[in-house]
Amino acid sequence: MTAVAPIIPIASEPVLVRATCPHDCPDTCALLVTVKEGIATEVRGDPDHPTTAGVLCTKVSRYTERTYHQQRLLHPMKRVGHKGEGKFVQISWDEALTTIAARLQEIVQKDPRAILPYSYAGTMGLVQGESMSMRFFNRIGASLLDRTICASAGGTGYRYTLGTRLGTDTEHVQNASLIILWGGNPIASNLHFWMRVQEAKRRGAKIIAIDPYRSLSADKCHQHIALLPGTDAALALGIMHVLIKEDLLDKDYISRHTLGFEALQQRAAEWPPERVAEICGITVAEVEGLARDYGSAAQRGEITMIRANYGLQRVRGGGMAVRNIACLPALVGAWRKAGGGMQLSTSDSFPKNTQFLQRPDLAGRHGLPPRTINMSTIGDDLLRPTSAEFGPRIEAMIVYNANPVAVAPESAKVVAGFAREDVFTVVLEHFQTDTADYADILLPATTQLEHVDVHSTYGHVYMMANNAAIAPLGEAKSNAEIFRLLAAHMGFEEACFRDSDDDIAAQAFDRNHPRAADFDWQKLKETGWQRLNIAAAPFADGGFGTPSGKCEFYSANMLADGYDPLPTYIPPYESRDSNPDLAAKYPLAMISPPARNFLNSSFVNVQSLRDTEGEPHLDIHPDDAAERGIINGATVRIFNDRGSMLAKARVTPKARVGLVVGLSIWWKKFAADGKNANEVTSQRLTDMGKAPTFYDVLVEVEAYTIPV
Ligand SMILES: Nc1nc2c(c(=O)[nH]1)N[C@H]1C(S)=C(S)[C@@H](COP(=O)(O)OP(=O)(O)OC[C@H]3O[C@@H](n4cnc5c(=O)[nH]c(N)nc54)[C@H](O)[C@@H]3O)O[C@H]1N2
Numbered sequence: 248m249t250a251v252a253p254i255i256p257i258a259s260e261p262v263l264v265r266a267t268c269p270h271d272c273p274d275t276c277a278l279l280v281t282v283k284e285g286i287a288t289e290v291r292g293d294p295d296h297p298t299t300a301g302v303l304c305t306k307v308s309r310y311t312e313r314t315y316h317q318q319r320l321l322h323p324m325k326r327v328g329h330k331g332e333g334k335f336v337q338i339s340w341d342e343a344l345t346t347i348a349a350r351l352q353e354i355v356q357k358d359p360r361a362i363l364p365y366s367y368a369g370t371m372g373l374v375q376g377e378s379m380s381m382r383f384f385n386r387i388g389a390s391l392l393d394r395t396i397c398a399s400a401g402g403t404g405y406r407y408t409l410g411t412r413l414g415t416d417t418e419h420v421q422n423a424s425l426i427i428l429w430g431g432n433p434i435a436s437n438l439h440f441w442m443r444v445q446e447a448k449r450r451g452a453k454i455i456a457i458d459p460y461r462s463l464s465a466d467k468c469h470q471h472i473a474l475l476p477g478t479d480a481a482l483a484l485g486i487m488h489v490l491i492k493e494d495l496l497d498k499d500y501i502s503r504h505t506l507g508f509e510a511l512q513q514r515a516a517e518w519p520p521e522r523v524a525e526i527c528g529i530t531v532a533e534v535e536g537l538a539r540d541y542g543s544a545a546q547r548g549e550i551t552m553i554r555a556n557y558g559l560q561r562v563r564g565g566g567m568a569v570r571n572i573a574c575l576p577a578l579v580g581a582w583r584k585a586g587g588g589m590q591l592s593t594s595d596s597f598p599k600n601t602q603f604l605q606r607p608d609l610a611g612r613h614g615l616p617p618r619t620i621n622m623s624t625i626g627d628d629l630l631r632p633t634s635a636e637f638g639p640r641i642e643a644m645i646v647y648n649a650n651p652v653a654v655a656p657e658s659a660k661v662v663a664g665f666a667r668e669d670v671f672t673v674v675l676e677h678f679q680t681d682t683a684d685y686a687d688i689l690l691p692a693t694t695q696l697e698h699v700d701v702h703s704t705y706g707h708v709y710m711m712a713n714n715a716a717i718a719p720l721g722e723a724k725s726n727a728e729i730f731r732l733l734a735a736h737m738g739f740e741e742a743c744f745r746d747s748d749d750d751i752a753a754q755a756f757d758r759n760h761p762r763a764a765d766f767d768w769q770k771l772k773e774t775g776w777q778r779l780n781i782a783a784a785p786f787a788d789g790g791f792g793t794p795s796g797k798c799e800f801y802s803a804n805m806l807a808d809g810y811d812p813l814p815t816y817i818p819p820y821e822s823r824d825s826n827p828d829l830a831a832k833y834p835l836a837m838i839s840p841p842a843r844n845f846l847n848s849s850f851v852n853v854q855s856l857r858d859t860e861g862e863p864h865l866d867i868h869p870d871d872a873a874e875r876g877i878i879n880g881a882t883v884r885i886f887n888d889r890g891s892m893l894a895k896a897r898v899t900p901k902a903r904v905g906l907v908v909g910l911s912i913w914w915k916k917f918a919a920d921g922k923n924a925n926e927v928t929s930q931r932l933t934d935m936g937k938a939p940t941f942y943d944v945l946v947e948v949e950a951y952t953i954p955v
């Protein structure tokens with residue numbers, strides 16, 4: 248098989264090309280791209296796709312603005328200034344690839360583990376994500392990257408309880424009579440799920456938000472329970488307590504499909520609503536009311552659904568919180584009906600052909616023990632010297648689909664690491680991001696409109712195809728093509744390095760798996776999307792993926808891994824209760840969830856979207872503001888021992904007392920002080936899954952006078 252560049256017909260009549268939104272969002276929308284004379288003129292949502300339903304978010308409806316942005320990187324470049332200064336000159340692809348291959352070869356001779364790929368979900372595509380790139384890094388024997396920055400805490404907790412990340416089918420959510428938005432803000436981050444919630448609301452459903460902040464979504468719910476960040480596990484224990492005490496249980500489902508109910512009963516007895524209310528900073532009536540709403544709806548045979556999201560995972564006990572919440576649907580039998588149960592992610596629905604995509608078998612030829620670096624501690628790890636435990640100091644980094652200088656925690660350390668003159672850094676990007684400023688070689692990558700890809704999703708159960716709509720702009724190349732060329736420059740002869748993007752896409756899903764038996768790449772490219780063969784109510788009759796096949800209230804695996812085998816509460820690292828000394832100095836909890844018009848740090852440079860967000864803000868409660876002499880619109884300085892940032896105060900009761908909220912993730916270079924919320928976040932990891940604790944942060948805030 249040979250690598251063939253896609254040939255795109257240039258028709259004078261507008262043509263519609265079927266594409267897929269590549270962004271890190273559960274919705275993975277089916278797109279229709281209008282192309283006229285080789286130019287993409289419009290991107291619309293496919294009206295026929297069941298979850299997209301013809302609707303796009305503001306960001307992606309502006310996709311052409313991003314693609315044809317004046318500051319798109321169009322040529323390979325090399326650094327001429329010092330690191331971080333962002334000064335580059337254009338070079339040829341040949342010079343770029345030869346320089347990179349030579350430098351990597353040198354390091355490979357000594358110890359290939361000194362090379363680190365750093366990537367996340369700039370595109371969620373299986374081809375332009377971790378396929379050719381991973382084949383390349385496995386073949387080199389580079390360090391592996393533990394991709395923990397987003398979902399690994401909750402994912403681990405969910406799997407301990409239910410065995411696999413399957414959950415409620417989004418397409419049936421409108422039939423629920425009670426929907427709990429637990430730590431999510433779907434108007435911003437999961438719009439097509441929110442559309443279903445709206446429909447349920449029209450049909451009479453009750454919608455409850457559990458969120459320390461009155462987010463856009465919480466504001467539109469019937470009830471908003473504003474608990475303290477990081478206390479969700481306790482709230483779930485309180486709900487269990489009330490369900491059991493008031494006998495709001497589905498005993499038949501419990502006896503047939505769960506493990507450890509007696510032990511759970513004893514544990515839950517320790518969590519009366521009074522204790523829970525105190526920890527969560529809410530009222531006893533809120534705990535009891537929530538449990539009664541949940542249990543009684545199920546008793547009436549109605550459909551109840553919990554949308555557990557990412558907001559509640561980014562704290563020390565984030566894994567346990569999701570584990571506890573995942574016990575609730577089985578207690579009331581909510582899994583019995585389509586639309587009921589719980590959704591964290593649908594990502595395990597997709598039988599991906601990981602062995603083919605990434606070729607892990609290519610690793611290990613150097614006879615060195617493999618080394619894995621956690622992306623969430625990249626700050627510390629870049630600054631670590633060679634040692635027996637750590638292995639070799641990091642000498643080269645290849646960054647793609649990620650912007651760690653803006654998004655990784657404890658940014659001062661991340662910046663110090665990226666500023667090391669002795670690290671050879673290659674960045675594949677669309678734009679000169681905060682991270683790109685630190686590149687030695689900066690390579691122009693294609694956007695989704697310019698390359699082919701195939702997608703799984705984490706919010707619905709359709710396989711998705713992306714056709715290239717236009718030719719690559721300038722000299723941009725797809726990630727897969729760049730790694731294919733690098734492999735050729737390194738002299739790798741394995742046939743897998745000659746697979747084209749279509750060759751890869753054609754085998755991305757395992758056709759031997761019953762769910763993907765009908766997968767046919769050519770057909771998928773024509774139709775754009777296809778549902779997996781998967782039941783609408785995945786656990787209606789049990790069938791959990793745990794060792795016992797049941798929903799495990801008691802988990803022997805957790806015990807073996809050093810956790811409490813039963814649901815418990817793990818307090819935050821930084822909170823009033825868990826660290827009173829720190830709270831005396833830094834009394835406010837700070838969270839930095841996504842701004843509606845940005846997608847992590849993507850789109851921040853799209854003018855129309857940045858204009859809508861304005862500038863970095865900090866929402867602060869009127870009482871907390873008054874105590875500090877802060878008035879609405881004032882510039883404030885937010886700080887703790889790790890760093891500081893400036894923002895404009897919005898004095899509002901949307902932030903509960905004791906909480907401040909800085910919607911994120913801003914590019915640092917667009918902020919007055921060149922900083923963002925990750926100045927104050929820490930590199931401490933969650934209880935499970937080694938994930939970051941972005942929302943487990945104490946700060947102080949003061950009015951700031953701009954020096955003249
Ligand atoms: N527009 C937009 N959409 C996005 C993204 C984006 O940046 N912008 N990012 C995408 C990505 S990568 C992800 S992971 C998802 C994230 O999207 P969500 O899953 O919605 O998660 P977050 O936005 O992190 O947080 C959601 C809510 O959780 C609340 N929260 C914070 N801490 C806690 C807590 O301790 N407990 C509870 N109960 N709630 C808490 C926050 O106040 C926030 O309103 O969205 C995806 N979609």
Ligand SMILES: Nc1nc2c(c(=O)[nH]1)N[C@H]1C(S)=C(S)[C@@H](COP(=O)(O)OP(=O)(O)OC[C@H]3O[C@@H](n4cnc5c(=O)[nH]c(N)nc54)[C@H](O)[C@@H]3O)O[C@H]1N2
Nearest residue numbers: 367368369370397648649650654675676692839847848849
């Ligand atoms: N303070 C704080 N920090 C956070 C979070 C938070 O809520 N608060 N959220 C965290 C979460 S949930 C996540 S998932 C991470 C997200 O972190 P990242 O995955 O790093 O996401 P982005 O910041 O959007 O950066 C993705 C980059 O990939 C580039 N890109 C897109 N497509 C391609 C492509 O095809 N090829 C190449 N080469 N590049 C491409 C984009 O231009 C963009 O600059 O951030 C985390 N950081």
Ligand SMILES: [Mo]
Nearest residue numbers: 271396397398
């Ligand atoms: Mo994420």
